[in-house]
Amino acid sequence: MIVTPSWQQPSHPDLIQVISSPDKFGNFALSLVSLPAGAFFARIDKYHFVNDRSYATVEASQGRHLELDSDLLYVNHSCDPALEFDVTRMEVRVSHHRRLNKGDELTFFYPSTELHMAQPFDCHCRASECKGRIAGAAQMEPSHLDEYWLNQHVQEQLARKNYANDVIVATER
Numbered sequence: 001m002i003v004t005p006s007w008q009q010p011s012h013p014d015l016i017q018v019i020s021s022p023d024k025f026g027n028f029a030l031s032l033v034s035l036p037a038g039a040f041f042a043r044i045d046k047y048h049f050v051n052d053r054s055y056a057t058v059e060a061s062q063g064r065h066l067e068l069d070s071d072l073l074y075v076n077h078s079c080d081p082a083l084e085f086d087v088t089r090m091e092v093r094v095s096h097h098r099r100l101n102k103g104d105e106l107t108f109f110y111p112s113t114e115l116h117m118a119q120p121f122d123c124h125c126r127a128s129e130c131k132g133r134i135a136g137a138a139q140m141e142p143s144h145l146d147e148y149w150l151n152q153h154v155q156e157q158l159a160r161k162n163y164a165n166d167v168i169v170a171t172e173r
Contacts, residue, residue: 007046011070015042016106018074025055029074029106031082035094041083044090046070053118060087061153062115077134078107080127084149085113096149111137112150115157 010016017030035041046069050057056073057065067073072092075083082100084093085108092108094100107125110117111134120135131144137154138161145158 005069005071005073007069007071009071011046012042012072016071016074018071027074028076029071031100031102031104031106033100034102035100037094037099038096039094039100041092041094041100042072044068044072044085044087044092046072053114053116055119057118058085058087059113059115059151059153062157075106075108077110077121077123078105078125078127079109079123079130080125081107081109081112081148083108086151087113088152109148110134111140111145112148112154115154 009018015032017032019028019030021027047058047066048069049060049064049066051065053059053065054067057067060066066087072085075085075092080098081095082098082104083106084095086093095108114136115138116136117134120133120139123130123132123134129147131140133139137145137150137158142158142162150158
């Protein structure tokens with residue numbers, strides 16, 4: 001399904017090449033640069049807030065979702081992500097665990113921003129550590145999340161959830 005973007009493309013002509021596909025959810029982005037692990041990639045500066053989460057939104061904080069108005073929208077999910085979306089600092093960085101090379105597909109780990117997904121899906125990233133079903137951080141095993149950088153709001157919500165679970169377990173004893 002080809003959707004006409006509301007912004008002028010390319011939005012990041014020195015960083016991102018968008019590859020269009022006639023397949024539903026088939027568009028993706030490639031890197032036009034090589035950068036070391038942890039390096040700054042781009043600012044998240046073109047967006048608008050929306051009331052409800054959707055497959056195209058990024059959770060910015062509990063109950064706040066934004067739609068990207070740039071080619072960053074085409075950064076898809078992977079269980080071996082190339083990038084990290086930091087919605088506290090409103091920036092995108094190269095993943096802390098690997099280098100980004102020119103031509104790499106631009107991906108990030110969706111549960112790093114999403115506690116619950118609007119549209120859970122079966123991941124087909126083919127990464128050796130693929131987690132399978134992606135439904136948001138709240139639905140994942142904590143040991144699986146330990147491998148990833150997570151946004152502050154996701155960490156805080158998971159901590160509250162775990163605290164509530166500990167209280168329930170303690171009161172059941």
